[in-house]
Structures are given as structure tokens and as C-alpha cells.
Amino acid sequence: MKDYHISKHNSFYTIGLNYKKADAEARGKFSLDEVAVKALLIEAKNQGIDGLLATSTCNRTELHGFAQHPFQLIKLLCDHSNGTVEAFQEVAYVYKNKEAINHLFRVGTGLDSQILGDFEIISQLKQSFKRSKELGIANPFIERLCNSIIQASKRIKNETEISSGATSVAFASVQYILRNVENVSEKNILLFGTGKIGRNTCENLIKHTKNPHITLINRTKGKAEQIAGKFNLKVKDYGDLQSEIRTSDILVVATGAQKPTITKELIYTNKPLLILDLSVPKNVDDSISEMDNVTVIHLDHLSQMTDETLERRKQFIPDAEAINEEVKNDFNQWLETRKFAPVIKALKQKLKTIKDEELDYQSKKTVDFNSHQADVVTNRIIQKITKQFANHLKDDTVDSNSSLEFIQKVFQLELDEK
Numbered sequence: 001m002k003d004y005h006i007s008k009h010n011s012f013y014t015i016g017l018n019y020k021k022a023d024a025e026a027r028g029k030f031s032l033d034e035v036a037v038k039a040l041l042i043e044a045k046n047q048g049i050d051g052l053l054a055t056s057t058c059n060r061t062e063l064h065g066f067a068q069h070p071f072q073l074i075k076l077l078c079d080h081s082n083g084t085v086e087a088f089q090e091v092a093y094v095y096k097n098k099e100a101i102n103h104l105f106r107v108g109t110g111l112d113s114q115i116l117g118d119f120e121i122i123s124q125l126k127q128s129f130k131r132s133k134e135l136g137i138a139n140p141f142i143e144r145l146c147n148s149i150i151q152a153s154k155r156i157k158n159e160t161e162i163s164s165g166a167t168s169v170a171f172a173s174v175q176y177i178l179r180n181v182e183n184v185s186e187k188n189i190l191l192f193g194t195g196k197i198g199r200n201t202c203e204n205l206i207k208h209t210k211n212p213h214i215t216l217i218n219r220t221k222g223k224a225e226q227i228a229g230k231f232n233l234k235v236k237d238y239g240d241l242q243s244e245i246r247t248s249d250i251l252v253v254a255t256g257a258q259k260p261t262i263t264k265e266l267i268y269t270n271k272p273l274l275i276l277d278l279s280v281p282k283n284v285d286d287s288i289s290e291m292d293n294v295t296v297i298h299l300d301h302l303s304q305m306t307d308e309t310l311e312r313r314k315q316f317i318p319d320a321e322a323i324n325e326e327v328k329n330d331f332n333q334w335l336e337t338r339k340f341a342p343v344i345k346a347l348k349q350k351l352k353t354i355k356d357e358e359l360d361y362q363s364k365k366t367v368d369f370n371s372h373q374a375d376v377v378t379n380r381i382i383q384k385i386t387k388q389f390a391n392h393l394k395d396d397t398v399d400s401n402s403s404l405e406f407i408q409k410v411f412q413l414e415l416d417e418k
Contacts (some may be wrong), residue, residue, distance in 0.1 A: 012141070043079075074094075119163055178208060191217070192254070194223050216234070253278065272293050274295050346413040355379075
């Protein structure tokens with residue numbers, strides 16, 4: 001990436017891990033909450049990194065950015081999570097330059113999602129970019145790349161049916177309930193955690209189960225009350241969690257804690273209890289699955305479900321990949337123009353210097369010389385000349401490196417290497 005004059009670092013990397021090789025426990029060790037992400041980006045900026053995105057979801061944790069060596073990013077991730085370098089090496093991946101760009105396009109357009117066509121990742125990518133932008137660690141490359149992926153995602157949603165039907169982690173959890181619980185409309189359902197996945201799960205529960213017996217609990221009661229008011233549901237205090245679990249038939253856990261929020265001490269039941277843990281890291285203690293009358297299902301199990309909706313989506317993969325390639329090619333063409341941007345800039349400055357010297361000479365030599373009009377005309381000429389050079393360099397049939405050397409030699413250009 002050095003030739004593209006975007007970062008002082010030579011290469012663009014993606015380092016991370018996802019559901020394909022890392023199970024929920026491994027992903028949980030490397031998950032980053034909002035505070036950890038911000039601290040990581042600030043430290044990266046202090047280290048001189050000038051372009052970095054950090055994304056951490058239930059299915060993946062990834063850093064995308066410029067560095068002298070990928071270990072610089074790996075160490076940042078390990079320092080701000082509960083993971084180790086050794087554990088990372090067992091389940092992770094590292095992509096460089098074009099491979100890293102390709103990977104991020106697939107992630108952002110739902111082609112690499114645990115459930116094919118699940119586009120929740122694009123809103124998380126937008127949030128990642130917004131955060132990096134606010135902290136001053138999103139360079140023009142990062143901005144252009146994110147905008148291109150957002151464009152591709154939007155086109156794939158509008159021009160294909162790869163996201164047809166409501167399939168997501170939230171929807172998959174409700175489908176599991178519908179398939180495995182009889183008379184679900186008569187069961188007591190408790191939803192613990194009202195973040196994004198919790199809200200989506202709540203909406204799917206109401207839509208598909210027709211169940212009026214849904215209770216919400218959240219550590220911050222106000223957030224639960226906002227959702228409850230919308231759907232006319234019951235809200236209980238966090239202190240009522242244990243008693244509410246005892247009367248529940250189904251418990252959906254969608255909290256964002258770094259340690260289990262549901263432990264053995266909270267569970268006491270003499271009737272069947274189904275627990276769906278939609279959190280990463282796991283928020284339901286592993287020992288609970290050993291208890292009598294209790295069934296614990298984690299989102300990794302849910303994501304392995306294949307139904308007619310998912311099978312139907314697969315036929316649209318080639319269309320989605322074609323759109324991805326088209327938008328990615330546009331991005332790569334823009335990237336190629338960055339190679340000669342410093343030369344065009346230096347050429348424009350050289351022509352401007354020549355112009356200023358000539359106009360200064362003519363203004364002293366010619367009576368009633370209209371310097372303003374001459375300035376307007378010559379600036380337009382300079383703009384057209386530099387545009388011609390730029391168009392020449394963009395031509396695929398042109399050896400741009402040789403042309404750049406020739407232009408620099410003819411005009412004796414000194415490039416700004418900053």
C-alpha cells in the first residue's frame with residue numbers, strides 16, 4: 001500500500017476470528033465491549049496508527065487497519081480483551097492488502113455471515129467507522145472502503161433476494177422455540193437483556209408466537225420499559241430475576257456481559273425450562289446445562305439450523321458476488337488513482353508557479369493588463385491540462401509507472417512525501 005500514498009504504514013491488514021473456526025467460548029475471550037474498543041483505538045492512535053476499524057459482534061471480532069506488521073494489531077486485540085496471542089494463533093486469520101479488502105467486502109455484505117444474508121453486520125460496520133472517525137483514526141482509505149461496502153450492501157439488498165425472509169440470530173431463536181415447544185402461546189417467556197439482539201428477538205417473539213405472556217428484565221429498567229410500552233408487555237426489576245425465572249417456561253438471555261449473568265443459584269425449577277443464550281461471550285453458565293429439567297441452547301446451535309428460507313437464499317449468492325465484484329472494482333480503480341495523486345498535485349503546483357511568474361511579468365509590461373481575467377483563464381487551462389494527464393494515467397492500457405516517471409522528469413517535479 002506504500003505506493004498509494006494513504007498511510008505511512010506499508011500494508012493494510014485484517015486480523016481476527018469468527019464462528020468458522022472459533023467456538024462461542026473462544027470468541028468470548030476476544031470480544032470487545034464499547035469501552036474496550038474505544039481504549040484500543042486510542043492506544044492505536046498513540047502508537048501512530050492512522051487508519052483502523054474495530055468490529056466485535058456475537059459472530060466475530062476483527063481489526064482492519066494499517067500497520068508495519070500484523071502483530072501490532074494482534075497485540076492491541078489481546079491487550080484489550082481476555083485473549084492471548086497463543087489462543088489467537090489457534091483460531092484466527094490474518095489477511096493482507098487486497099485479501100483484506102476482499103474479506104471486508106464479504107463480511108459487510110452478508111456473504112460471510114453465520115446466517116447467510118444476515119445484514120445486521122452492516123449497521124455494526126457503520127458504527128465502527130463512526131467511532132473511528134470521531135477518534136481521528138479513519139483515514140481517506142478507511143472512509144472510501146466503508147462507503148463502498150455500504151453501497152454494495154444496499155445494492156445486494158435491493159437487487160437480489162439473498163436477504164428475503166426474516167432470518168437472523170433473533171429469528172432463528174424464535175424458530176427454534178416454535179419447532180420445539182408445544183402450545184408456545186400459553187407459555188411464560190422471560191427476555192433478559194434488551195439490547196439490539198434482545199429488541200429484535202422481542203419483536204420476533206410477538207410476531208410469530210402470538211404470546212401475551214412475555215416479561216422483560218434489563219439492568220437498566222428504563223430501556224426495557226421503552227420496548228415494553230411499544231408492545232404492551234410486562235417489565236420487572238432486575239432484583240426480580242430469580243423469582244421470574246422460577247415461573248418461566250422459556251428464558252431468552254441477550255445480555256452483553258463479559259461473564260455469565262445466569263448462574264446455578266438463580267435456577268430452581270421443577271418443570272421444564274428452555275434457556276436460549278444469544279450472548280457472546282456466553283452469559284449462561286455451562287454448569288446449568290447439567291441441571292434436571294433444563295435445556296440450554298446457544299446461538300452457535302441456532303445458527304446451524306438450515307431451513308427452506310436459507311436454502312432458497314443460496315441461489316442468489318452468484319448475483320450478490322457479482323455486485324460485490326463490481327463495486328470492489330470501482331474501489332480498486334479509485335485506489336489506483338491514489339498512486340499518481342502526488343504527481344498530479346505537484347504538476348498543478350508547478351504550472352501554477354509558471355503561471356504566476358508569467359502573469360507578474362505581463363502585468364508589469366502591459367498597460368491596463370487585466371490580471372483578474374488572466375488569472376481565471378489560466379487557472380481553467382491548468383485544470384484542463386492536469387485532467388488530461390490524470391485521464392491518461394487512469395487508462396488501463398498505459399504503463400502508469402513509466403508515465404509518472406516521465407512527467408516528473410519533464411516538469412522537474414518535487415513531490416510532497418507527507
